[in-house]
Amino acid sequence: MNSREPSAAQEPRIEPRTEMTSSDEDDDSKTIECNTEQPYSIAPFNPSSRSAQDHALRLFSLTSDDVLFDLGCGDGRLLLTAASQVEGVRCVGIELDPIFVWRGRTALAKLPHEVQQRVQIRHGNVLLYDNNEPLCEKEDNEQVLHACSDLTIREDATAIYLYLLPKGLARLKADFLDSLVDQRMEHDGTKGRKIRIVSYMFRIHGWDPVAIDDGLHGGVRHYLYEFGSDAPSD
Template identity: 35%
Template sequence: MSAPRTEEKYGDSVARFATEASDSIVEGSKPQGYLAPFNPTDVTAQQAALSMLGLSSEDMLYDLGCGDGRFLFAAFLSVEGGLNCIGVEFDRIYYERCLTTLSTIPPAQDKVQFHHADVCTTDLTDATAIFVYLVPAGLKLIQEKLHDCLRRGCRIASYMFSVPGLTPVKTDSTKGGCKVHFYDSSSLGVGGE
């Protein structure tokens, strides 16, 4: 039995997002180490983050706490010819939904990957851009990793919550008052910390 889907339009493309777990997924309590509730990034927040990140086909974009992958798909489809993307999701249900949606966007299948993994142990050394949605406690856990990424020249957009120890270059409020914070190497302050 396949999961019911909702559709979301991105330019000329339509992504079909799974809205329920399939029979192969067991619904249950949130996994231990849970760092963010599922909160789909609305289109205005996606657009703000995409504008701030200024993505190109040369980028390697990571989405930390990617949920059902909607930001990664929007990012992939916003760049002519796409870009390499990796979504990291701890909750197996949403990871499976990412894979279901990926099957509806054939051009993305060679460049978009999803990892069922813990963002705290994810290697970000090849990231040139990061979109992150984690609660403040989760951002604190990966704070040093994010600072290291900025030192290497990576750009970061954080949805809703600010990254501890960093000064955003820009903050946009989206529909409903949610915020997107943008960081680059200048966010580290004098001497790059």
């Protein structure tokens, strides 16, 4: 991992992609306008506020046994917060934009080594990769030896965070999440493990949330969904 920020000539050109909530530290109720013309505009980089992160992590109630995936993780700030707050939790983020992957890895490198070993930010498209394989670019020895390198969503995730537009949620649900939930509903060894999914801002249509967090001052909502052997039944 490089320790220096790349020059402007080296940085990939990344355009904002849609309208979402602003990243004010203590206010998650404002909006900003961005470009919606990008073909991959299912999740713009518009970082969630620290308040929003705290609300999401409170819904998850993570423990040292959890594996948290953030699909469309931006610069990975939710993952870094989770790993710093919850001892033992392992965190994996997948992000399409390379500059945000770089920023997340750079921020991670500033944290204690013990935290670094429990967070991995992967470069890839959540809608295109093979869900049965760990998506991991082996860019250097640190990534190869990383404690999270072999983790997959289908086999290992116990918590998934989604900050996606409705069309992104709908496509991910149809392409992958429905089959993941069906797998976790099977009471067959590890397939019966509970999975918790938190969606920020938007409901996942077709599912009923088990809890809704209204955010700071009744602001933007988080929706919690649970499936698996010890999750609430329909």
